[in-house]
Amino acid sequence: MPNNNHNNKQFRPPCVPEVKVGGFWKPIIEVVRKKSVEVLYDRCQAAGTFEQIDVDKPVPELRIPLSEGGVSMQMFWDSDIGKITEAYSYLLADKRDAEIEKKIDALVELYKKLQQPDGYMNSWFQRMQPGKRWTNLRDTHEMYNIGHLLEGAVAYFQATGKRDFLDIMERYLLYVESVFGKEEGKKRGYPGHTEIELALVKLYRITSEPRWLKLAGYFINERGQQPHYFDQEARARNEKENLNPSVTHEYDQSHLPVREQDKVVGHAVRAMYLYCGMADVAMETYDDSLRVTLDRLWDDLTSKRLYITGGMGPSRDNEGFTEDYDFPNATAYAETCATIGLAFWAQRMLGFGPDIRYADVMEQAIYNGALSCLAQDGQHFFYENPLESDGTHNRWEWHKCPCCPPNISRLVGSIGTYIYSCAESALAIHLFCQSSGEFKIAGGRVTISQETEYPWQGKVKLQLTKCEANEFTLAVRIPGWSKDTTASLNGQELELEHTTEKGYLTLTRDWQTGDTLELDIPMPVRKLFSHPDIKQDINCLALARGPLIYCLEGVDNKFPLHRVRIDETAEFTSEYREDILGGICVINGKASLALCGDWDSQLYRETPAQFCDTEIKAIPYYAWDNREPGEMRVWLPLTTASQQ
């Protein structure tokens, strides 16, 4: 299948150490390095996660009880260790740390002892529920654990060159490959919770071993085929009824073979991880049928099912999707991991070439609904990301399902890989952030530096500080939300209309050391309106500036937030405030405030409310709930005719 003629069109993210990140992301990376990863390790230790994999310790007690369906979140503690390893590894890549490596090496030793002679390795099914191996792929996260351990092992190898973890995982996967597949005598299974697919492609990319790509492709292609594996498996274990009504075949996207799917449905994180795996396989195998499917699903998500914050999956019941245009604000589930999963997916779609259709959404997800997960102290985390709060929604120290903290840590730890990507003779700049990168392009080393105060200011200076390459293409994103952007090359203004492809300023030339490309992306305050079929946002607007969605928070606005009304024609200004939240741009403006004093004890009356003037101050959504608990609101009601 591979067709090497296509190879030069494939864009791949750099390795973590290839990009040095400063600016906006620097303090966030530092707080993750200094606080979050420690929190991850300590909380797992406190939970008993490490005892569960340690065969020298007594079998630990059941800390998270089994549900009626016989499932416990304790079943995927292995995945936490994988994600912690991965997050640590990205931070190690930048700065080795003997203490941290000692911790991880010790965990790898535990897994080495846990692994059975046949290669199987799962702390739950070996220690807590022996004998139930491969009896419920649908619900037990058995392969999800493999995927995260594998991502951890790959990252740790890349960061340190240590192979032990990777060797363990390859032994495990040889066993998995012997059990699952289309070949006679093998089980035709695939995971209920996707993740192993994308991890296998990571392994393929560092080993060039085609069996891992083939196995990933098998899991993707087998999904949703008839007879349905999960049904057969349920019959085999005499399951009378599905005790968790949210677990449908849509829930885990196994309702149809993947190429027949045209709606993003079910559990949002599973959907995102599936699409990542599909994109990886599509890219490595040049499978256009998968790519067409992915574009259809991308359209569906972004045109009907994506919060303005990049959040998705409004419902707590299935941690996932409901109906088109269903965007409850206060009860939005919008799980952090799903938005991070969208960033993963977007990054993979950019593998097919620079296109703001993907990069705009990647930026939207990362800077809003993903980053909102992380408290500025690095020690508290949002699992759910509502767009409205009465003040009672606050970040957790930990969560009974601790998937989000390590996920945001590994995203932040690898943020440099989202900024740039490289093809054989092209370099793409997708995100703007003070940074420098060193890449191999068109046969030579290219070092690029990016100077910018983005996302607070739209001026970006890109300089090729070293260029040993032949002619290559530089593709620089002009954000889809921007207007009137200007660009210059070595001081000469560029004409953008004809040099822009799929939203990227695209210049192919024999680049020289010192070449400097400057962008000026104006960042006025934008007033955004939602599609008329979004019932929850009728007669509202949201404020945005640059890539950031803004919100009102009670601490800055001393009135009940639902009483505010914004005039559609109101003008807003932005102001950088060093004294707020460590330095952010706030949005200031005038608004009206509904008065309640003249309502006496009436709930309903024939005259509308009276209004008075007020000032409002908005902050970036990602930064809310970092001061005192209080109300928050993204969508702000408009003034109506009588209020004018």
Next chain:
Amino acid sequence: MPNNNHNNKQFRPPCVPEVKVGGFWKPIIEVVRKKSVEVLYDRCQAAGTFEQIDVDKPVPELRIPLSEGGVSMQMFWDSDIGKITEAYSYLLADKRDAEIEKKIDALVELYKKLQQPDGYMNSWFQRMQPGKRWTNLRDTHEMYNIGHLLEGAVAYFQATGKRDFLDIMERYLLYVESVFGKEEGKKRGYPGHTEIELALVKLYRITSEPRWLKLAGYFINERGQQPHYFDQEARARNEKENLNPSVTHEYDQSHLPVREQDKVVGHAVRAMYLYCGMADVAMETYDDSLRVTLDRLWDDLTSKRLYITGGMGPSRDNEGFTEDYDFPNATAYAETCATIGLAFWAQRMLGFGPDIRYADVMEQAIYNGALSCLAQDGQHFFYENPLESDGTHNRWEWHKCPCCPPNISRLVGSIGTYIYSCAESALAIHLFCQSSGEFKIAGGRVTISQETEYPWQGKVKLQLTKCEANEFTLAVRIPGWSKDTTASLNGQELELEHTTEKGYLTLTRDWQTGDTLELDIPMPVRKLFSHPDIKQDINCLALARGPLIYCLEGVDNKFPLHRVRIDETAEFTSEYREDILGGICVINGKASLALCGDWDSQLYRETPAQFCDTEIKAIPYYAWDNREPGEMRVWLPLTTASQQ
């Protein structure tokens, strides 16, 4: 405590047979008589309710499983028989029916056999769970069953003169009185679900036996005292934890002694039935401390916690109250029985004298959120009454908790008793409906006829067709929602400003046969706005006419209802349409409709939606979901500045 000097100020509803009801309510009464009561009986029979009380039948199987807390809705099947008997009785009062009486007599015979020598009688605790009598007053509805059986027995006695059921219940209550009370050796218990209190006062009123009033007073006064009976009871049965987190002391209004309560909280039906019992005891014992409490609670409900439809209790979780100003529309629980309970409570508050503060709300509840329960076919019922629907909320043939169908049947069957009430020398007209009543006032018989097409037209002609009374007061409600009402007595226009007390046109004179009082209550379409703190109705209005709240229904408005926008200044007209829903007034008007065609695949954009003109047609809320399933919406979004 009783002080007979107050007696002439007390207003009491007439008995059901004293009022003949025609007009608007006549076909509703007929469909209840011909269909609903039959449905009630048949469904109970099908459920096995009658087998549960029949000691000659084998103990029936458990049809409704026990919850984790050990409770089953099957525990209150006795109450269904009480409510069915009551509903039947009101219809019998008007027109005896040997067939129906045979059915009820047979049920009474079953209870006669079931009753134990000590008087106890509960089909669940005798047949299904023997030995658990009086072990969990909080959760098991044990006394709630007594209350409904007693209301049924009283009504059946009043309708037929047959005493058997009443005798059974009096034996039962003598036993209850021997078990519960403040006296040494008695249990200090009271019901988790109120109901017995108001029923005991009904028994007191027909027997004049003070022990029943005293027992009702004991239950009211003991509620919420410390040490808390439900806590003691829970310890006695070794309850480790409350398995139903919604069951708090607020849930059943036992969190405080009743006179210290100032918020309507918890399960809405329990709250309404408690307040009814409190009002009954307050009236019969002239207890102003209870009345002050009730006025405080009335204020709280009507100024912060009452839907525009008279519905209440937005949450499914506790079938009850949440926070002030919390009025979700699509997910409004607004249980029918709670709104009917509000009508019961309002009727009792009117016992203290005519006051539109109570009568307006009584009318609001009856004509909107209560009547909406009943399909026009009399055979389908709403348990929940949301103010917005996507078309999937439809009336049930039956409900696993079948409390609402008999409740609406008994309300409709006794609707005449809400129209009028009488004091020693006063007659009050609270509601307007074609009807006639014969009452004893000021020592003589007074017959009044009411001619009106209300609620479709506001012209009302009241005539004293026979008047053998001395001087007395006629108090006629001028609805609080009305403006510019005019009135005339025997053709002479009345000056209303100085003849109106608490919203009632109040005339004291030596009335003569033939005296005719005419009211003309204008009924323009009203546009109603909600209090600014109701987040869910921001930038919306609702349409009303007379006592009726209106809604848009998909069948009349062929567009997605959330796309409509109403201009605050738009003028609406009403029109009587014989061809719609058996004859109703519809509201017609112009509106705008948001266009989606130019949104391409955008979910959010910088320019607001475009609009086109449209026509809308609204129908009374109570009548929705009687044609084809479809969308419904009460609160309609306003036009904003840019749409003009």
